[in-house]
Amino acid sequence: QAVVTQEPSLTVSPGGTVTLTCGSSTGAVTSGLFPYWLQQKPGQAPRTLIFDTSIKHSWTPGRFSGSLLGGRAALTLSGAQPEDEADYYCLLYYSGTWVFGAGTKVTVL
Amino acid sequence: QLRLQESGPGLVKPSETLSLTCIVSGGSISTTASYWAWTRQAPGKGLEWIGTFRYNDKTYYEASLNSRVAISVDTSQNRFSLNLYSLTAADTATYYCSGGAGGGLVWGQGAQVTVSS
Numbered sequence: 001q002a003v004v005t006q007e008p009s010l011t012v013s014p015g016g017t018v019t020l021t022c023g024s025s026t027g028a029v030t031s032g033l034f035p036y037w038l039q040q041k042p043g044q045a046p047r048t049l050i051f052d053t054s055i056k057h058s059w060t061p062g063r064f065s066g067s068l069l070g071g072r073a074a075l076t077l078s079g080a081q082p083e084d085e086a087d088y089y090c091l092l093y094y095s096g097t098w099v100f101g102a103g104t105k106v107t108v109l
Numbered sequence: 110q111l112r113l114q115e116s117g118p119g120l121v122k123p124s125e126t127l128s129l130t131c132i133v134s135g136g137s138i139s140t141t142a143s144y145w146a147w148t149r150q151a152p153g154k155g156l157e158w159i160g161t162f163r164y165n166d167k168t169y170y171e172a173s174l175n176s177r178v179a180i181s182v183d184t185s186q187n188r189f190s191l192n193l194y195s196l197t198a199a200d201t202a203t204y205y206c207s208g209g210a211g212g213g214l215v216w217g218q219g220a221q222v223t224v225s226s
Contacts, residue, residue, distance in 0.1 A: 001172060036214060038156075045205055046148075046156065048214040057213055089156055096169040098146065098158040 002026045004092050006101035011109055012080040020104045021072040022090030028071035029092065035073035036091035037066055040103075046089065050075060080108050111136040113206050113217035120223050127193040129220055131206030132186075139184050141165060143210040147180060147191045149202040150219075157202075162189060196224045 003025040012018035022035060029035060037050040048057055050066035053073065063079045073092075077084055085108045090101040117129035131145070138145060146161040160170040160180045168180050174193070182189045189208075193200060203219040 034212065040156075045216045045219045046207075047216060051214055052212040055212060091156075091158075096161070096163070096167070097171070098148075098161060100148075100156040100158060103155045 001097075002092070002094050002099050004090055004099045004101040006088075006090055006104045008102070009105040009107070011107045012077065012084075014080060014082060014108055016080050017076065017078045018080060018106065019069070020075045020077075020088055020090075020106070021069065022074070022092070022101055023072045024092060026094070029068060029073045031068065033073075033092040033094065035066065035068075036093075037064075037073075037075045038089040038091060039086050040089065041086045049088075077106070080106075082108050084108055111209065111213075111215045113208060113215060115204060115206050115217045115220035117204075117220050117222070119221055120225065121196055122226050123196055123198065123224055125196055127191070127196055127200065127204075127222060127224075129191045129204055129206075129222075130188055131190070131208075131217060132188045133208065134187070136210070138182060138187050138189060138208075139164060140210045143208065145180075145182065145189045145208040146206065148205045148207060149200075150205070151199075151202045154202075156205075159191065159193075159204075198224050200224050 005023040038046040040046045054066040087103045143164045147159040162168045177194045179192045207216045
């Protein structure tokens with residue numbers, strides 16, 4: 001079974017920019033793995049920010065963007081706000097099965 | 110707008126079966142190429158995929174749970190369900206349903222389940 005890897009934690013200054021990445025043990029992450037990015041705040045359900053690498057849901061703030069970067073999926077937060085402090089999960093799709101990364105805890109400080 | 114809501118017991122005994130239902134509103138569970146999934150999260154841990162029903166395709170399960178899990182769909186009620194058998198304390202978690210079509214993915218609020226005698 002594939003393993004999806006993420007940075008355990010990242011810190012960003014208010015107004016700053018941070019990039020989270022997501023790798024796959026099977027090789028490069030491509031659009032064919034349909035990368036998702038989820039945000040989860042304490043005590044809340046996950047919320048999908050990005051799907052299919054870079055497509056935003058209607059509720060996704062404009063400061064979030066998704067891409068492929070150096071063989072990994074990437075989530076970039078530009079102009080971080082205090083309310084962006086959360087856990088972020090990458091989800092990859094492997095021919096019918098889903099695999100979540102362990103999550104990245106983002107601190108805005 | 111698509112909405113999902115889980116329902117089920119909050120407390121289940123070891124060795125028994127967990128049955129959860131996800132009610133879908135604002136969209137049809139029978140939409141071509143739609144997908145409906147269950148995921149869980151143990152206290153203080155990350156997300157763990159359980160399984161996905163893909164409409165007009167098949168149902169996929171996490172390999173480690175495959176022998177203990179079943180996802181069923183009731184198109185007449187626009188809902189889908191999870192049965193998890195032979196429960197142990199390790200199955201204590203918040204269980205989320207999610208779904209969508211065309212790539213998007215909407216989540217329910219979650220159902221907290223404790224396995225204890």
